[in-house]
Amino acid sequence: MRVLLLNPPGERVYIRDYFCSKTTKSNYLFHPIDLIVLSGTVAARHQVSVLDCMAERLTPRQAEERINAFRPDAIVSLVGSVSWFEDRAFLARQAALGRRIAALGDVLQEDSDKRLEQEPWLEAALHVFSNDDVLHWLDGRLDRIQEATVRPPRGRPQRVRVRVRQKGTYRVPRPRHELFPEKGYRFSFARSPRFATLLSDYGCPFRCSFCVIGTLGFQTRPIADVLEEVDHLRARGITELFIQDQTFGVVPARGLELCAALAERGDLSFTCFTRPDTADDALFAALARAGCHTVMMGVESADEKILRRYRKVYTPGTVRAGFERARQHGLRRVGTFVLGLPEETEQSLRATLDLALDLDLDFMSLNVAVPRFGTPFRKRAVELGLCDPADLVMDQGGERAFLPTRTLGREQVVELKREMIRRFYLRPSYLARRVTSARSLWELRSQAREGLALLRRNA
Numbered sequence: 001m002r003v004l005l006l007n008p009p010g011e012r013v014y015i016r017d018y019f020c021s022k023t024t025k026s027n028y029l030f031h032p033i034d035l036i037v038l039s040g041t042v043a044a045r046h047q048v049s050v051l052d053c054m055a056e057r058l059t060p061r062q063a064e065e066r067i068n069a070f071r072p073d074a075i076v077s078l079v080g081s082v083s084w085f086e087d088r089a090f091l092a093r094q095a096a097l098g099r100r101i102a103a104l105g106d107v108l109q110e111d112s113d114k115r116l117e118q119e120p121w122l123e124a125a126l127h128v129f130s131n132d133d134v135l136h137w138l139d140g141r142l143d144r145i146q147e148a149t150v151r152p153p154r155g156r157p158q159r160v161r162v163r164v165r166q167k168g169t170y171r172v173p174r175p176r177h178e179l180f181p182e183k184g185y186r187f188s189f190a191r192s193p194r195f196a197t198l199l200s201d202y203g204c205p206f207r208c209s210f211c212v213i214g215t216l217g218f219q220t221r222p223i224a225d226v227l228e229e230v231d232h233l234r235a236r237g238i239t240e241l242f243i244q245d246q247t248f249g250v251v252p253a254r255g256l257e258l259c260a261a262l263a264e265r266g267d268l269s270f271t272c273f274t275r276p277d278t279a280d281d282a283l284f285a286a287l288a289r290a291g292c293h294t295v296m297m298g299v300e301s302a303d304e305k306i307l308r309r310y311r312k313v314y315t316p317g318t319v320r321a322g323f324e325r326a327r328q329h330g331l332r333r334v335g336t337f338v339l340g341l342p343e344e345t346e347q348s349l350r351a352t353l354d355l356a357l358d359l360d361l362d363f364m365s366l367n368v369a370v371p372r373f374g375t376p377f378r379k380r381a382v383e384l385g386l387c388d389p390a391d392l393v394m395d396q397g398g399e400r401a402f403l404p405t406r407t408l409g410r411e412q413v414v415e416l417k418r419e420m421i422r423r424f425y426l427r428p429s430y431l432a433r434r435v436t437s438a439r440s441l442w443e444l445r446s447q448a449r450e451g452l453a454l455l456r457r458n459a
């Protein structure tokens with residue numbers, strides 16, 4: 001079959017991946033990891049083309065021309081709550097041309113059977129991208145599906161869930177990075193313009209209650225498969241990586257083994273996520289030897305009660321110690337934060353900024369809380385009357401707050417967030433550090449572009 005993997009066009013730059021969606025917070029756009037992984041699975045059996053309309057900045061009309069030229073039998077498309085009305089209109093037009101459509105994205109993670117009933121153009125919703133469900137759907141073997149929402153030949157759409165949480169190991173054929181556009185992706189922490197995004201595991205073993213990835217289970221790939229993918233990228237001259245595992249090294253022996261194998265290659269340079277409570281000195285040292293230059297770790301909030309309520313399982317003290325360990329190993333540190341949870345107050349936000357300044361971060365990434373589909377937090381936000389379950393459109397990019405807190409209105413949350421960004425990024429000592437730490441003119445320019453885009457959006 002001719003199968004198109006599609007990131008649809010949109011009015012703005014949307015990041016739709018890993019069952020989340022948002023507008024870009026500054027200027028970045030990395031590869032949609034779901035389509036990267038699916039590219040290997042589908043290409044092993046079918047003729048595949050990839051069209052990433054976000055990377056190529058295609059209008060709907062240009063996208064339609066490109067799709068018509070490929071004449072796909074089936075389209076596997078990303079969708080996002082951030083762009084749901086645009087996505088459904090675009091894909092319905094493709095279905096009207098006789099193309100089978102399966103989609104995956106945050107908006108389909110909850111009540112997906114109802115969604116399929118409301119959207120006759122949509123034949124299936126995939127809820128996992130690391131298994132063979134996409135192939136079973138293409139083959140019409142719905143009896144083999146593990147976790148997807150499908151339309152059986154008779155009866156109403158139904159969500160199939162053979163395994164509640166994915167566990168153990170998984171294998172996927174080598175992702176076909178070469179099918180993705182060469183240009184159009186930008187990553188704030190990359191040290192060179194050509195980079196690749198990859199996964200060595202799937203999901204996350206933690207259960208932070210505002211996060212959808214903690215609902216996906218946790219599986220690891222054999223290290224040999226990961227290295228095959230890395231070596232294929234190296235053979236194409238790509239040595240800058242964004243390893244999108246949500247907690248790199250969460251299985252310590254595996255993390256160290258993977259780092260040792262990456263270090264042996266000697267030419268890699270990468271960014272990854274880890275957690276300040278799980279990453280010990282041995283892991284940070286191994287990461288630095290392997291070529292890691294930047295680690296992203298969740299801080300979330302300085303308020304211990306908020307951390308406890310949302311099951312972060314660590315305290316601000318643990319966070320401080322973890323960031324200090326990373327600093328001692330020479331790694332750049334990105335702190336990620338979630339602002340505007342119902343218990344947030346002006347005082348807790350100011351304490352969080354103080355913590356961000358104390359941690360001596362290289363970058364601060366602020367996310368405004370949204371009730372992501374399929375999370376325990378969404379259930380609670382509905383119960384508290386903070387959000388309407390029928391409202392499917394939301395943006396996690398943080399230009400607007402989706403929820404008020406118990407003491408702050410949406411505007412106040414956004415205004416405080418803007419103030420935090422200005423106070424953090426406009427410190428003269430911080431700006432001097434960015435300029436002096438850039439390794440190349442390209443990196444300096446890229447960071448300046450990112451910084452200006454971030455400040456423009458938070459002026």
Ligand code: SF4
Nearest residue numbers: 204206208211214246
């Ligand atoms: S550790 Fe990170 S990815 Fe895992 S559940 Fe918590 S917030 Fe989500």
